[in-house]
Amino acid sequence: MxxxxxxxxxxxxxxxxxxxxxxxxxxxxxxxxxxxxxxxxxxxxxxxxxxxxxxxxxxxxxxxxxxxxxxxxxxxxxxxxxxxxxxxxxxxxxxxxxxxxxxxxxxxxxxxxxxxxxxxxxYPHLPQISEENAFRIPTDLLKALIRQTVFAVSTSETRPILTGVNWKVENSELICIATDSHRLALRKARLETEADGKHNVVIPGKSLTELSKILDDTAAMVDIVVTENQVLFKTKHLLFFSRLLEGNYPDTARLIPNERKTDVVVNTKEFLHAIDRASLLAREGKNNVVKFSTIDGNSIEISSNTPEIGKVVEEIQTQSVEGEELKISFSAKYMMDALKALEGSEIQISFTGAMRPFVIRPLNDEAILQLILPVRTY
Amino acid sequence: MxxxxxxxxxxxxxxxxxxxxxxxxxxxxxxxxxxxxxxxxxxxxxxxxxxxxxxxxxxxxxxxxxxxxxxxxxxxxxxxxxxxxxxxxxxxxxxxxxxxxxxxxxxxxxxxxxxxxxxxxxYPHLPQISEENAFRIPTDLLKALIRQTVFAVSTSETRPILTGVNWKVENSELICIATDSHRLALRKARLETEADGKHNVVIPGKSLTELSKILDDTAAMVDIVVTENQVLFKTKHLLFFSRLLEGNYPDTARLIPNERKTDVVVNTKEFLHAIDRASLLAREGKNNVVKFSTIDGNSIEISSNTPEIGKVVEEIQTQSVEGEELKISFSAKYMMDALKALEGSEIQISFTGAMRPFVIRPLNDEAILQLILPVRTY
CATH class of the missing domain: 3.10.150.10 (DNA Polymerase III, subunit A, domain 2)
Structure with a gap:
């Protein structure tokens, strides 16, 4: 040579x-x-x-x-x-x-x-993958799909299947879901090409993170080929193979509440920064939990209290608070992860009570949702 | 309050x-x-x-x-x-x-x-320092003095005095010396102000590194006050105190050779990059030693050989090679540290034989020198 x-x-x-x-x-x-x-x-x-x-x-x-x-x-x-x-x-x-x-x-x-x-x-041979059952999405959309879900996979090997992201293709729609059983991230995307195939696979989170790093931010199409135990991502000069995780991904549809008792609309950045500050002292206790409560129907309060260090109170004007008054506690880290993954300047948070999971969405956008389980403290 | x-x-x-x-x-x-x-x-x-x-x-x-x-x-x-x-x-x-x-x-x-x-x-009280015996140098010169010497201090506590930089003031000249007994860095600076005081102190390397980080790159003057066991650096709104190291700094003057048998003048960057490449494979053996030899009076060869991985040969055109032909081995890391500390596009390396320390200086600049002890391999 x-x-x-x-x-x-x-x-x-x-x-x-x-x-x-x-x-x-x-x-x-x-x-x-x-x-x-x-x-x-x-x-x-x-x-x-x-x-x-x-x-x-x-x-x-x-x-x-x-x-x-x-x-x-x-x-x-x-x-x-x-x-x-x-x-x-x-x-x-x-x-x-x-x-x-x-x-x-x-x-x-x-x-x-x-x-x-x-x-x-x-050198080991790479898997031979036949290119039937391929579908394609633009590179920048693929990177967004990964960024908005992969952070929510489990980092623990207790349930290995949860260390991956569930990708489902059906009726020309791709649905990506990740959960570590304390929070869940879901993102949908319509496939431009007619994909007759039906897929339901689990891709290791680590593979998606590495894939995201080597893709440019272009609109060029990526071909995706799914087989029984491998997935192949294919760009002009690059082939990226990953093994799939074995096992059945849990049915997450029943986790997402249909009703809502309190709806809050708030500026994403203001809310994120307030949560960030409120968590500064909470981190020390390692639980990183902050308290959230609605006040007087037009603002919310975020607070945390770590007796040996001190306490924080943050007040935020909302665009609207509708429904019942609410006090709830949750992990500041999960909330910040979710807010960073969302697009849009305003978000809507829908609660169904202090003990039930709640849903965060960009205002008027059904393609993405983040779900968080509360922590019992009140 | x-x-x-x-x-x-x-x-x-x-x-x-x-x-x-x-x-x-x-x-x-x-x-x-x-x-x-x-x-x-x-x-x-x-x-x-x-x-x-x-x-x-x-x-x-x-x-x-x-x-x-x-x-x-x-x-x-x-x-x-x-x-x-x-x-x-x-x-x-x-x-x-x-x-x-x-x-x-x-x-x-x-x-x-x-x-x-x-x-x-x-809260403990800061040392009370009377401002007699002060001298002053511009901030950017102070940062250069630190950068060009502090990397050569010892990182081992075997001889604690060598973890500091020796600062000597005499006849309105400041001399900074650092050595870990395998290499030495020396930098002189003329003091603009008349300093009648004579000082000979050792400042911990860590203190100088931290000081350098908080100083801006300006020409504003820094007042330096030396006492028996403290040094104070004083800018407009900042006081920086450091304890001094106790003990006598070794006399390093006798280490620096007066005679020279081989003199090489070479482009600093080309030489640095060649050493860097030659050391890529040498690092693995942990000794990081490269071989240097003059060829035909107008070029030099840098090489290293790690049998289990491979070997490298780099040839560099020099501006001049004067005196005896020479083969010598030295630590690539020490050479790269020294070259990065020097200013100027051409450097002169003066050898007095394969077993003797050698000196690296910018061409036509007596204010700074770097000295390295060779390694016996030839």
Whole structure:
């Protein structure tokens, strides 16, 4: 294998596939990046066996030569060193040359690295996925879907299925749900393309977080292919594979209350900042609980009291308070997570009593909701 | 005590004095910030008993009222909470009011905090320092002096005196020296003011690092007052006290070679980047040693070899190589630290043989030198 490549393209690809590489693996070859040179270009692969990322660098793009292939072939190089080397090379082109069995030379200007490679034949094969049952969504929408739900997955392995986000496709609609059993995030999106397929899968939260990091904020379409135990996200030059979680995701529909006894409409930022301040002292007690109460039908009070440190009282003007007067306590952290995930300058909070879960939505937007279970203190 | 203050001024002062506050203290009241309100303004103090910082906020500055004193007095508030609260308050003015013995109310807009304060009488007194023996240097020069020497102090407590920087004042010249016994950094500065005093003290490296962080990059003068066991740095509204290290600093003059057998002049950045790349693989062996050799009188080669990973060879064109051919090995980390501390685009490296310390200087600048001890490998 021997090729000369534009360093910037190589660096971008290396950084993308590195997102899947971990040094904490039991399979030694997965600490490496697989590099394959064909007549069409160069493909890099990184994997931790849960996530695999493949990045393709074409020989020519926009009439510009990016790679000059001198000899096809393949090698695996230690990811940690290879990525650092590529980042620090002195010139804009790099030659990579497998000289003598696995000995690989990296040349750039008057800098010459000699790395001990590993045999690419020993690198695990990526899953073969047939492209039936694909659907597609724009990259920026995909990133929003992930951002607005993934924070609510469980971080505990007690119920492994809750560490993933439930993705359901039915009637050309995608519904993403995450819950750790104390709060729930739900986001819907209409699929532009006609998707006849029905899917109901659970994608690990970690996979979605990593995927989000390597996607640009563009409107370009991402193809999504779901199989029994894998999901593949596909952009122009990138394949992102993740395994799916096994098991049945709990039915969350019955958690979401249909009735409402108190409805509050408030400015999102003002409310978020008040909760943030009220939680400053509450954090110390580790429970991070604040109290919320309606006052006189047009404002609300947020408070917390940690006797050894002190107390806080915040008053906020609302746009409206309708229905019964209410006192309720909840986790300031869950509320701040939920508010940060919502779009829109005004939010509506719908309560059905101090002991029942309550729902937060942007005003006049049914595509997203956040649900929080209260804490018993009053 | 009761006053109304501009939040931005209070925040800046809190952030400055926080540099001295640590939660790992055996004196509980030092986890707090002391706040004293007099007719002239408000003074904040933070201390970890090694470093103490006092920041003064005047009642009026540039004809603008910054503090409105309603009642003089003093209180100590928990630094961790007070600083977070001030940072997050909603309005541009803050009222601080010690209501009832030590109960302190912080009001801003519709936000009200009640903190349990501590008795300011119990806060340790700062050292009383008479201002004889003062000298002064511009802030930006002081920051340069610190940056160019402090990285070379020892991080080990085996010889505590080496964890400080030796400051000597004599004949209106300040000399700063730091060494960890493997490398040495020296920087001289002429004092503009006539300083008749002679000083020879050792200032803890940590104190200088913290001082550097709170100084702006201005040409305003800093007054420096040295006593037997304390040093005070004084700017317009800030007092920074540090204890001095006890003991005699070793005589380092004899370490610096007078003769030179090989002189190399090279571009600083090119050399730094080549060393950085050559050390990429050497780091793994934990010794981080690279080999340096002159070639043919006009270029040098930097190399490293870690058999299990691979090897690197870097060739660099020099401006000149004079004297004997040379092969020498040294720590890449020490060399990079030294190069980053130097100013100027070209540096001169003067060797007196493969086993002797060598000296790095900017070309035609005698005010600064870096010295490194080689490692025996050739």
């Amino acid at each position: 021997r090729f000369v490549i534009q360093r910037d393209y190589l660096l971008q690809s290396v950084q993308d596939v590195m997102k899947a590489v971990t040094s904490r693996t039991t399979i030694p070859i997965l600490t490496g990046i697989k590099i394959v040179a064909t007549e069409d270009g160069v493909t890099l692969t990184g994997s931790d066996s849960d996530i695999s990322i493949e990045s393709f660098i074409p020989r020519v793009e926009d009439d510009k030569e990016i790679v000059e292939i001198k000899q096809t072939g393949a090698i695996v190089l230690q990811a940690k060193f290879f990525s650092e080397i590529v980042r620090k090379l002195p010139t804009s082109t790099v030659e990579i040359d497998v000289e003598n069995h696995l000995q690989t030379v990296i040349r750039s200007g008057k800098s010459e690295f000699n790395l001990n490679g590993l045999d690419a034949e020993e | 009761r006053f109304v203050i501009q939040r931005d001024y209070l925040l800046q002062s809190v952030q400055d004095v926080m540099k001295a506050v640590t939660s790992r203290t055996t004196i509980p009241i030092l986890t707090g910030i002391k706040i004293v309100a007099t007719e002239d303004g408000v003074t904040l103090t933070g201390s970890d008993s090694d470093i103490s910082i006092e920041s003064f906020i005047p009642r009026v500055e540039d004809d603008k009222e910054i503090v409105e004193i309603k009642q003089t007095g003093a209180i100590v508030l928990q630094a961790k909470f007070f600083s977070e609260i001030v940072r997050k308050l909603p309005t541009s003015t803050v009222e601080i009011d010690v209501e009832n013995h030590l109960q302190t109310v912080i009001r801003s807009g519709k936000s009200e905090f009640n903190l349990n304060g501590l008795d300011a009488e119990e």
